[in-house]
Amino acid sequence: MNKFFIAILMVLTINTGHANEKISGLKMPESVAEGSDGSIYISEIGERDKDKDGKITKIDKNGNRSTLADGLYDPKGIVFYKEKLYVTDRDVVLEVNTDGSWGVYTGTMAFPKTPVFLNDIDVSSNGDLYVTDTGDFESSGLVFLIKKSGDVSVIFEGNKNIKAPNGILPIADSKLLIVDWAGDLLEGDLITNEIKRIAEGFDGGDGLAYDNGVIYISSWKNGVVYAYQNGKTTIIDDKFEAAADIALSRDGKTLIVPDMKAGTVTLIPINPKN
Numbered sequence: 001m002n003k004f005f006i007a008i009l010m011v012l013t014i015n016t017g018h019a020n021e022k023i024s025g026l027k028m029p030e031s032v033a034e035g036s037d038g039s040i041y042i043s044e045i046g047e048r049d050k051d052k053d054g055k056i057t058k059i060d061k062n063g064n065r066s067t068l069a070d071g072l073y074d075p076k077g078i079v080f081y082k083e084k085l086y087v088t089d090r091d092v093v094l095e096v097n098t099d100g101s102w103g104v105y106t107g108t109m110a111f112p113k114t115p116v117f118l119n120d121i122d123v124s125s126n127g128d129l130y131v132t133d134t135g136d137f138e139s140s141g142l143v144f145l146i147k148k149s150g151d152v153s154v155i156f157e158g159n160k161n162i163k164a165p166n167g168i169l170p171i172a173d174s175k176l177l178i179v180d181w182a183g184d185l186l187e188g189d190l191i192t193n194e195i196k197r198i199a200e201g202f203d204g205g206d207g208l209a210y211d212n213g214v215i216y217i218s219s220w221k222n223g224v225v226y227a228y229q230n231g232k233t234t235i236i237d238d239k240f241e242a243a244a245d246i247a248l249s250r251d252g253k254t255l256i257v258p259d260m261k262a263g264t265v266t267l268i269p270i271n272p273k274n
Contacts (some may be wrong), residue, residue: 023059023266029042029244030044031245041080042258042265044075052070055070068085068100072087075088077122079129084097086123088131089118090118092106092107093129093131093146105146120207120208130145132167132178134181137164140164141180143162166207167179179206185205199228202217202226204219204220205219207247212252216228216246220260224243240262241260253269
């Protein structure tokens with residue numbers, strides 16, 4: 001366990017139901033990311049649809065909590081690329097610097113279809129961003145590609161195979177994992193533009209993480225975090241109120257799980273590598 005998690009163990013409460021470290025006192029935490037300095041960054045929506053009460057919270061290696069950026073609307077997915085955080089916030093994508101300054105990276109008008117509910121975000125090795133728009137949460141969802149050049153395109157949109165995409169994760173140069181709010185785990189092929197179902201049963205699918213052949217999936221509706229590998233699904237933890245956009249720690253040893261309704265982020269040891 002790295003120094004950050006040792007520090008967290010010292011300063012945070014222990015959730016006896018989970019036997020995992022827990023960060024509490026957050027207001028609708030939606031997404032998490034670990035920075036290169038070992039700090040955890042958390043998007044807090046605040047009160048839904050209330051203007052400018054959203055923020056990004058930072059918890060450093062010593063367990064100190066601070067606000068990195070505030071004045072946001074409803075920040076959701078966050079991802080690091082080259083020491084900058086990229087954040088979906090309603091109908092725009094923000095770029096947040098580590099000094100707390102921020103601005104709009106991709107505005108509403110840059111999207112080829114008007115965003116309805118920008119949700120998760122992830123980044124490829126070359127800096128291209130993949131962003132989901134969950135739409136009406138039934139059938140109108142989209143997946144956008146934002147190139148480093150600033151060009152934005154729709155790469156997948158609602159059809160019989162993809163309805164309301166939420167969590168997204170590039171796993172190879174030409175493959176994306178997507179978990180649909182409808183409950184399907186999907187794989188998108190960026191060359192053929194085809195979508196195939198890998199597994200199902202993740203109602204209210206929200207976040208994705210991946211390590212060494214194991215896909216981790218969170219269900220917001222069911223409050224469950226699953227692991228999927230080689231056609232088999234197992235439950236990692238089923239005691240959340242609303243498990244949101246999960247992430248793996250950089251060392252791959254810990255799953256970081258925000259719980260929107262409970263106002264917590266839980267650290268679950270999953271892979272004690274040497």
